[in-house]
Amino acid sequence: MLGFQDPVADAIGLLRPRTVIGPSLRAVGTWALRFDPFLHVRIGGLVRGTCWLVLEGHEPVLLHAGDTFMLGNPPSYVLASALDASPRPAGPVLAGAANGFVWIGPESEDDLYLCVGHIAFDDQNAALLTDLLPPLVIVRAGDPHGYRLGQLIDHLATEVGNAAAGGPLVENHLAQILLVHMLRAHAGRTDRPTGWLGALNEDGIGAALRAVHADVAHPWTLQELAGISHMSRSAFAQSFKNHVGVPPLEYLIHWRMSLARDALARDTLSISELAKATGYRSESAFSTAFRRVVGTSPRTFRDEARV
Incomplete structure (x- = not known):
């Protein structure tokens, strides 16, 4: 996990x-x-x-x-x-x-x-x-x-x-x-969005971030994360973007891909295992998301890291 x-x-x-x-x-x-x-x-x-x-x-x-x-x-x-x-x-x-x-x-x-x-x-x-x-x-x-x-x-x-x-x-x-x-x-003293760093100081948004990091494989929805933050979906989405700089589900995808890059670079999991560990139902769905964020396929990324 x-x-x-x-x-x-x-x-x-x-x-x-x-x-x-x-x-x-x-x-x-x-x-x-x-x-x-x-x-x-x-x-x-x-x-x-x-x-x-x-x-x-x-x-x-x-x-x-x-x-x-x-x-x-x-x-x-x-x-x-x-x-x-x-x-x-x-x-x-x-x-x-x-x-x-x-x-x-x-x-x-x-x-x-x-x-x-x-x-x-x-x-x-x-x-x-x-x-x-x-x-x-x-x-x-x-x-x-x-x-x-x-x-x-x-x-x-x-x-x-x-x-x-x-x-x-x-x-x-x-x-x-x-x-x-x-x-x-x-x-603690800047007014601009500071990503996950500044958002941790906000009770509701911080709780949602900690939940995502605790179980990155969970199929998180906007409604679930808003519930953890004790906000409506619209209020949560706006507050999250104001503090973090990106929408909640976009943050989730980018965090998953950061974990995936690290695992592929160190060759600790197969691509199918990594897909499951990052919350994707299939290797193809994971590969599509990875290519969209990283710009290359997981297999190519891993092969280049090995070299």
Whole structure:
């Protein structure tokens, strides 16, 4: 059976995140680093000091100690001590890291202390999350989520360069926890549709989403989902689309196909088994739906994934 109970855990699990943390940056004086565009998510925060974050197409943002940021599919951006500092490529600077740190200027207890990492996802389903994210999310230390995020950044920074057993595992889990809290912070303060992410904060719509994820093979109807949400069909359909951005049954189909892509890529089920697991009465019905959403047949998709 495909399907679980929590859409956030389901989606992030399906994305198969790969996390790379650090090195952390310690800097004093005048400096600026330009980072290349990066697919998926870059996340970080200031443990100490202040610095500017300058993202193409956005106003410069001054970060303070305890602030956390998340970049979704970011274009080129600059981190700098001052807006008039001339940036140099970040890659060669970071390549000179030692013991988990990059130093710019002399070592000092009054330096800036920045912890940054990136999270890459399985390309087949990355859009499940990246389509929901703006290029830049800032959570200030004084925001409702800020204190918890600041603690996570501080803990993550402590692990970077730490030779203790299990360090990489701790870093990976902390980064994913940080991602979830950043997603919660973003969903709680935006007015635009945020897909399954923001809809979970709505009692009725969230209940319907959890039901779909718990039993993706069930032949869900609009009437059933509306009943779970304690709404009329028309009110449920409109509310769901307002929050998620697509109609309920379209969401169901796309979630089923996301699960199918993952299973086909890993070759864990036959196509007939997968059809049944995703709620289709026949392999041909499943194949038709898969081709409409993905653009190719399940068999071709699986064969290409094997190659």
